Amino acid sequence: MKKLIYTLCLTAFVVACSEDQLASTEDLIAAKDLKGLKTQKEKKIKILNSLKVELSQINAAISDFDPSEKLVLISMIEIKPEKFDHFVEIQANIKTRQNVLLYPEFTGSLKKIYVKEGQRVQKRSLLAQIDDAGLKNQLEQLQIQVELTKTTYDRIQRLWKQNIGSEMQLLQAKANYEAQLKSIEQLKKQLQRTQILAPFSGTIDEIVANTGANLIPGKTPVMRIVNLKEMYTEANVPERYLSQIKVGTAATVNIPMLNREYSTSIRQTGNFINPNNRSFRVETSLPNRDEMIIPNLTCKLKINDYTNPEALMVPLRVIREDASGKKYIFKLKSDGKKQVYLTERVFIQLGKKGLDKIEVLDGIQAGDLIVDEGAIIVENNQRVKNIQ
Numbered sequence: 001m002k003k004l005i006y007t008l009c010l011t012a013f014v015v016a017c018s019e020d021q022l023a024s025t026e027d028l029i030a031a032k033d034l035k036g037l038k039t040q041k042e043k044k045i046k047i048l049n050s051l052k053v054e055l056s057q058i059n060a061a062i063s064d065f066d067p068s069e070k071l072v073l074i075s076m077i078e079i080k081p082e083k084f085d086h087f088v089e090i091q092a093n094i095k096t097r098q099n100v101l102l103y104p105e106f107t108g109s110l111k112k113i114y115v116k117e118g119q120r121v122q123k124r125s126l127l128a129q130i131d132d133a134g135l136k137n138q139l140e141q142l143q144i145q146v147e148l149t150k151t152t153y154d155r156i157q158r159l160w161k162q163n164i165g166s167e168m169q170l171l172q173a174k175a176n177y178e179a180q181l182k183s184i185e186q187l188k189k190q191l192q193r194t195q196i197l198a199p200f201s202g203t204i205d206e207i208v209a210n211t212g213a214n215l216i217p218g219k220t221p222v223m224r225i226v227n228l229k230e231m232y233t234e235a236n237v238p239e240r241y242l243s244q245i246k247v248g249t250a251a252t253v254n255i256p257m258l259n260r261e262y263s264t265s266i267r268q269t270g271n272f273i274n275p276n277n278r279s280f281r282v283e284t285s286l287p288n289r290d291e292m293i294i295p296n297l298t299c300k301l302k303i304n305d306y307t308n309p310e311a312l313m314v315p316l317r318v319i320r321e322d323a324s325g326k327k328y329i330f331k332l333k334s335d336g337k338k339q340v341y342l343t344e345r346v347f348i349q350l351g352k353k354g355l356d357k358i359e360v361l362d363g364i365q366a367g368d369l370i371v372d373e374g375a376i377i378v379e380n381n382q383r384v385k386n387i388q
Contacts, residue, residue: 071385074378078367081309084354086306087303089300092253092298094296098225104217120201121202126195149180153176153177196223208224228291231295233283239280251303252301253299254301268283314348316356318372328363331344341385
């Protein structure tokens with residue numbers, strides 16, 4: 001019934017104005033009369049607005065006189081404050097600082113390897129031995145010599161206390177003894193370099209060198225040791241988030257390859273901006289009790305850059321946009337009848353977006369009722385019925 005009346009009114013309007021409007025418009029366009037066109041536009045808008053007011057009165061009368069009126073069916077949402085956490089999602093890499101390729105500190109052939117690949121070792125465990133090229137024999141000979149030198153020094157010192165002998169002899173004997181002690185210490189340090197020890201507790205991941213291979217310090221790798229318990233993630237965050245992300249900021253690490261997610265926090269932030277990509281470095285700790293996580297796995301790092309404990313959230317699906325790009329939703333006002341409401345278009349200011357909802361900063365308040373399902377088809381100032 002309502003649609004019929006609307007159609008009749010619109011038809012009458014078109015018929016009444018078509019001849020004058022068409023001719024007048026054509027004449028104005030042909031004459032390129034911009035002022036006349038603007039004047040005519042204002043007149044037609046006034047007529048159209050007048051018809052809309054009259055149509056609203058007709059609709060109101062129909063709702064009073066026609067109990068069988070068919071209303072647009074919608075569902076509604078009551079706006080309630082809720083906690084909202086916004087996350088920045090960034091690609092990150094998994095790393096460990098205890099992933100070391102061991103190199104020799106002494107030149108010589110690899111005499112023996114004491115471990116196997118995959119073996120767990122403790123810190124300071126002996127992993128491999130390099131041929132000492134006779135250093136051990138030199139040490140033993142020097143230790144025998146130092147005993148004689150010590151005996152000589154002790155005897156001269158006793159004689160000196162009895163005023164026998166010269167001070168020069170005492171000083172010479174002391175110098176010889178101390179020099180041999182230092183030589184022994186140096187030989188012991190050189191012998192220690194012939195041993196390759198575990199720098200930390202971990203697992204032997206790979207043995208590179210073979211027994212008998214000639215090793216060169218800093219050039220010939222021997223084996224790799226890895227500790228998977230001390231893992232961390234590293235990512236580059238755009239500089240626009242610098243003020244929101246600090247040490248202690250909550251974060252989540254998602255590893256697609258393992259289908260796992262871990263809760264953690266930012267433990268370190270970079271102190272400079274990379275000029276190449278305008279980003280700063282962040283680091284988070286990563287628990288790895290079962291050692292399933294390995295270095296260089298890719299992951300997604302979600303950082304909580306914003307939290308509002310009293311946010312007003314609306315579903316993304318209810319938001320509409322006018323020709324100028326302004327966002328709006330439809331609020332509901334009771335029409336006095338059960339489950340019947342009148343729509344009201346309200347422009348809103350949006351905040352940060354979540355997965356399927358977005359924060360509204362201005363335009364609505366707690367307790368408001370808004371159109372949910374049916375938001376796409378309703379119009380402003382329209383009577384609708386809520387489906388419970």
